[in-house]
Amino acid sequence: MNSLLTPARQRGVEILDDPSVDPDLMIRSMKDVELANTLFGGKRAVIAELREIFSSIGESASMLDVGTGRGDIPAAARHIALRMGVSLRTIGIDISEPLVSTAGWGNDVVIQADARFLPFADHSIDVVLASQVLHHFPAEQIPMVLREMNRVARTSVVISDLRRSRLAAAGLWLGSFPLGFHPVSRHDGVVSVMRGFVPRELADFVEEATGRRPRVTRRLGFRLTTAWVP
Numbered sequence: 416m417n418s419l420l421t422p423a424r425q426r427g428v429e430i431l432d433d434p435s436v437d438p439d440l441m442i443r444s445m446k447d448v449e450l451a452n453t454l455f456g457g458k459r460a461v462i463a464e465l466r467e468i469f470s471s472i473g474e475s476a477s478m479l480d481v482g483t484g485r486g487d488i489p490a491a492a493r494h495i496a497l498r499m500g501v502s503l504r505t506i507g508i509d510i511s512e513p514l515v516s517t518a519g520w521g522n523d524v525v526i527q528a529d530a531r532f533l534p535f536a537d538h539s540i541d542v543v544l545a546s547q548v549l550h551h552f553p554a555e556q557i558p559m560v561l562r563e564m565n566r567v568a569r570t571s572v573v574i575s576d577l578r579r580s581r582l583a584a585a586g587l588w589l590g591s592f593p594l595g596f597h598p599v600s601r602h603d604g605v606v607s608v609m610r611g612f613v614p615r616e617l618a619d620f621v622e623e624a625t626g627r628r629p630r631v632t633r634r635l636g637f638r639l640t641t642a643w644v645p
Contacts, residue, residue, distance in 0.1 A: 456636020483507030486521020
């Protein structure tokens with residue numbers, strides 16, 4: 416149910432979603448996204464889900480990071496996996512060519528591809544992850560992305576995204592100034608939050624795509640995570 420602090424999901428327009436955006440601006444703003452992931456809970460939220468998976472996945476595994484950005488999340492995942500005795504091979508995809516060319520540090524392989532049409536065989540990758548990516552898509556395309564992730568995954572699908580709230584949007588806006596965020600990062604960050612989800616919405620999208628009703632967990636920093644076996 417919508418409320419004063421949790422309005423209806425908004426479409427909005429993120430500047431960085433424009434494929435013609437200046438590559439230097441894209442890379443500069445994605446550095447702000449990495450910092451926000453670290454400070455505001457994005458990285459911590461997805462790692463919490465991955466820890467559970469890595470605890471029983473075996474000594475080696477593969478992971479696909481959908482919308483990998485500059486690769487900060489898979490880099491963190493490889494570090495945690497190694498500490499848990501898992502050799503993790505990561506593959507990143509992103510639609511942005513500038514990001515594909517700079518995401519190598521966080522992934523073993525990086526490919527330019529569309530999340531709606533993943534260029535991988537059925538059940539070919541152990542873990543398929545999308546962190547802070549799903550909200551970029553219009554509602555009618557979200558089940559398509561989820562179905563593709565479910566198709567490719569062998570062991571687990573993991574989603575981590577933003578929990579919609581005016582408080583979260585206001586906090587990000589105010590915090591972006593002392594942190595030195597680029598104005599584009601500030602704008603897109605607020606739009607992203609307002610395009611985020613509440614637990615019921617995220618569960619509904621997964622159920623529509625896969626026929627399964629997942630557990631959705633609220634995390635610190637206005638984050639939501641969910642995971643399921645394909």
